[in-house]
Amino acid sequence: MALTVTLMGLDITNKVDFRGLTITDTQEVTGDTLTITMYGFDQDIFPRVGNEIIVQDDSTKEFAGILTDVERQIGEGNRVVVYECTAIDYTYMLDRRYINKVYPTKAVTNGSSDSMLEDILYDLKTAAEGDDVTGVGDSFYNDFYNNLSASQVLVSGPTVRQQVFQRILPSQAISTLAESTGNLWWIDFDKRINFRPVVSVFANHLPLIDGFPTLHVEGNMEDFH
Secondary structure, three states: OOEEEEEOOEEOHHHEEEEEEEEEOOOOOOOOEEEEEEEEEOOOOOOOOOOEEEEEEOOEEEEEEEEEEEEEEEOHHHOEEEEEEEEEEOHHHHOOOOEEEEEOOEEOOOOOOOOHHHHHHHHHHHHHHHHOOOOOOOHHHHHHHHOOOOOOEOOOOOEEOOEEEEEEOHHHHHHHHHHHHOEEEEEOOOOOEEEEEHHHOOOOOOOEEOOEEOOOOOOOHHHHO
């Protein structure tokens, strides 16, 4: 086990107090949070709200998201600065725009193309490109759209009726589609939207019985609560 922490691509592992590092990982949208304490010496690091932070255990990402709160305290000799930081997962970056559009009747998902989910992400990406002076667009919206693939979403999703979204956050719009079709959705730490049937998502800590994670409520008292 080798934990590493990067801030905006810079390795700051030796600046982190791991005793205060806490990750809350849930299946809920925007449920993944991180609290972390960093130490700067002679202004060698400047964590700021909006910075991307990634925590890895070897090659496995344990958390990836955006700093949403940074508190500073001056330490010894006015040279050491203690940064108490809070971060939330990438859904924070998805919800920086509103959706205000009528989407006609269509399959909610269909692999990576010709679906209502794909249309929503495409509209967000296009709007971001229009506002960006470089003409390249917002890298996060580009990633959300370009990373949409059949391996992450329900390949043949049900058809949903026309949806009217009036000044609504993207996460709320996608949640509406998920709830109306019996699905769950989330953004993983690789900036990919996952959209899966509820019955296909299992608790990965339960013992496998006949190939499926299974909870025996009469005997497994450790996981029952």
